[in-house]
Amino acid sequence: MSLRLYDTMTRSVREFVPRVPGTVGIYLCGLTVQSPPHIGHLRSAVNYDVLRRWLLHAGYQVTFIRNITDIDDKILEKSVAAGVPFWSLAYANERILADHYARLGVLPPTYEPRATGHVPEMHQLIEKLIEDGYAYPAADGSGDVYFDVTKFEAYGQLSGQRPDHMQASPDGPDRAKRDPRDFALWKGAKPDEPVEARWPSPWGPGRPGWHIECSAMCWRYLGPEFDIHGGGMDLVFPHHENEVAQSRAAGLPFARYWVHHGLLNLGGSKMSKTDGNVIDLPAVEASGVRAVELRYYLAAPHYRSVIDFSDDALQEAAAAYRRLEGFVQRATELVGGASPARKGRKPALNPAFVAAMDDDLNTSRALAVVHDLVREGNAALAAADKGAVSRILPEVRAMLDVLGLDPLSPQWSQSRGGELRGVVESLVALALEQRAAARARKDWAAADAVRDQLKAAGIVVEDTPAGPRWTVEKPGGA
RNA sequence: GGCCGUAUGCCCGAGGGGUCAAGGGCUCAGUCUGCAAAACUGAUGCUGGUCGGUUCGACUCCGACUGCGGCCUCCA
Structure with missing residues (x-):
C-alpha cells in the first residue's frame, strides 16, 4: 500500500510514483504578497505541510519549493498609493506571511524563491517560445509579449476548458492580442509605472506576466520535469493552465501530478481580500483560539473539500484538539515523555491511520483513528494502567506528529510565561x-x-x- | 453560455453496493468525585437535497432537477 493522490490533470486518484525513486520535488504556488495572509492562505500551507510530512514520514527526500510573487498589478497599485517602493510593501507582507506560517507550525520550504529574482530565467523561456512560434511580441510597440493559445493544441487540458467555449474576456486595456485568450508573458512598462518596477528585456523595459514566473522557478529549482505541483482550486484556470501550456510549449515536461486543495469560504463565498470577507490569524487568536487549534481546524477536513468558515465550527475543532492534548499531557505526567520519533526508529504507525493517509490524505479518517486510540488511552489512564498508557502515548504522538499537531513538539509546548x-x-x-x-x-x-x-x-x-x-x-x- | 465540484443527524465531518452510516462537538442519563473538572459508559438519524433508473440489494453507481460553491478577469 502506498500513497494515492487525486490528480487534477487526469481527474482521478492515481498511485503516486515519484520520478526518481526516493525523492519528491514539489512546487506550491505561494502568495502574491499584496497584503497580509488570511486563514484561507494558511489552509493552503497547512494542507501541503501535511502532504510534505507524510512524504517525509514515508522516507522520501523532499524538495519543497514555495514561491513568493513579489511583483504584480496590485502590489504596484498599492505601493504607489502608499508612496513606497513596491518591494518594501511586498517584503513587509512577506515577513508577516512567514511569521503566520511559522506560528501554524508549517515547515519552512526547502527554498522560497521570489519572482523578481528570476527574470533572466523568464527571458530564456520567453525567447524560446518566440523562437518556436508559440509567443509573439505585441505589434503595437507596447513591449508586451503574449503566448499564442491557438498554437498549443493541448490548451485547456488541465482545467477541462475548451477554448472555443470560453467566455470572451472583457479585455479592455489588453491591446494587441491576436486572440482574446492569449495571455501576457511579459508586460511592457507603462509610462506611469514606477521606474523601480522595470527590468530590461529584449522587448524593452517591463515586468513579468503572472504565469511565467512559476514556470521559470519550477524549472530553475526542480528541473524540466518534477513530481507535484499544487495550489488552490482557484488557480487551476487560468494560472496553472497557462503554466503547463508555456512550459510544455517550451519543451519542459513539467509536473507529473497536479494537486489542488479546496477553498475556505466565509459567508457563502470564498475568503478573499477583494471581497473583504477575511479572517486572519490575529483575529482567530483574539477569539481565544490558539494557532495549533486553528491548524487542527484547517487540517481535519479533507484537503479537497470546501471549508465554510464558522466560529462555532472553529470552537468545536478547538475542543476536539484539547481532548487529544489533554490525553497526551496526562499520559506524559504518568509515564514520562520520551520523544516519539527521531530516535533512530520511529514507532510503527497504526495501519488504519496509514491507510487513511495513503488514501489521498484522508486526514478526517486518520484523526478518527487517533481519537479512537485516545479513548482507549483515557480508559487506561483511568485504570492507572501504566503499561497500556506507555504503549499508546507514543503511538498517538507519532500520528499527531505526522499532522504537525503533536502537543509536545517544541513548536507547541513552549511554556507560556517564561521565567x-x-x-x-x-x-x-x-x-x-x-x-x-x-x-x-x-x-x-x-x-x-x-x-x-x-x-x-x-x-x-x-x-x-x-x-x-x-x-x-x-x-x-x- | 461553457467547465468543475458539492448536497450526510442539532453542528462540524468521513466512509464504503449488502453487519449498528467513522470520528469530533453539543445535549441528556449513568459511573467516578465532598463538589467541580476531566475521563469512561450509554442515549439522540425508520434516514442520507428531490425525482427517476441500474441491481437480488444503493445513502454509496447512472441520469435529470433543485440548491450551494469554484473557475471562465486578479486570487490559496
Whole structure:
C-alpha cells in the first residue's frame, strides 16, 4: 500500500510514483504578497505541510519549493498609493506571511524563491517560445509579449476548458492580442509605472506576466520535469493552465501530478481580500483560539473539500484538539515523555491511520483513528494502567506528529510565561496546600474558594487520584 | 453560455453496493468525585437535497432537477 493522490490533470486518484525513486520535488504556488495572509492562505500551507510530512514520514527526500510573487498589478497599485517602493510593501507582507506560517507550525520550504529574482530565467523561456512560434511580441510597440493559445493544441487540458467555449474576456486595456485568450508573458512598462518596477528585456523595459514566473522557478529549482505541483482550486484556470501550456510549449515536461486543495469560504463565498470577507490569524487568536487549534481546524477536513468558515465550527475543532492534548499531557505526567520519533526508529504507525493517509490524505479518517486510540488511552489512564498508557502515548504522538499537531513538539509546548513560570508554580503550590488543608478538615467552602480564586486568575485545578493537577487556561481568558 | 465540484443527524465531518452510516462537538442519563473538572459508559438519524433508473440489494453507481460553491478577469 502506498500513497494515492487525486490528480487534477487526469481527474482521478492515481498511485503516486515519484520520478526518481526516493525523492519528491514539489512546487506550491505561494502568495502574491499584496497584503497580509488570511486563514484561507494558511489552509493552503497547512494542507501541503501535511502532504510534505507524510512524504517525509514515508522516507522520501523532499524538495519543497514555495514561491513568493513579489511583483504584480496590485502590489504596484498599492505601493504607489502608499508612496513606497513596491518591494518594501511586498517584503513587509512577506515577513508577516512567514511569521503566520511559522506560528501554524508549517515547515519552512526547502527554498522560497521570489519572482523578481528570476527574470533572466523568464527571458530564456520567453525567447524560446518566440523562437518556436508559440509567443509573439505585441505589434503595437507596447513591449508586451503574449503566448499564442491557438498554437498549443493541448490548451485547456488541465482545467477541462475548451477554448472555443470560453467566455470572451472583457479585455479592455489588453491591446494587441491576436486572440482574446492569449495571455501576457511579459508586460511592457507603462509610462506611469514606477521606474523601480522595470527590468530590461529584449522587448524593452517591463515586468513579468503572472504565469511565467512559476514556470521559470519550477524549472530553475526542480528541473524540466518534477513530481507535484499544487495550489488552490482557484488557480487551476487560468494560472496553472497557462503554466503547463508555456512550459510544455517550451519543451519542459513539467509536473507529473497536479494537486489542488479546496477553498475556505466565509459567508457563502470564498475568503478573499477583494471581497473583504477575511479572517486572519490575529483575529482567530483574539477569539481565544490558539494557532495549533486553528491548524487542527484547517487540517481535519479533507484537503479537497470546501471549508465554510464558522466560529462555532472553529470552537468545536478547538475542543476536539484539547481532548487529544489533554490525553497526551496526562499520559506524559504518568509515564514520562520520551520523544516519539527521531530516535533512530520511529514507532510503527497504526495501519488504519496509514491507510487513511495513503488514501489521498484522508486526514478526517486518520484523526478518527487517533481519537479512537485516545479513548482507549483515557480508559487506561483511568485504570492507572501504566503499561497500556506507555504503549499508546507514543503511538498517538507519532500520528499527531505526522499532522504537525503533536502537543509536545517544541513548536507547541513552549511554556507560556517564561521565567515567571517558576514563580507561578510556587504560588500555585502554596494555594493548593491551603486547599488541601481545607479539604482535610472537610471545609468545602474554603477549599472551593481557593479553586475559584485560582480559576479567576486563569489557573484550572482538577482533582485526580494522584492529587490535584493544574493547568494555565488560555491567556486572557475570563 | 461553457467547465468543475458539492448536497450526510442539532453542528462540524468521513466512509464504503449488502453487519449498528467513522470520528469530533453539543445535549441528556449513568459511573467516578465532598463538589467541580476531566475521563469512561450509554442515549439522540425508520434516514442520507428531490425525482427517476441500474441491481437480488444503493445513502454509496447512472441520469435529470433543485440548491450551494469554484473557475471562465486578479486570487490559496
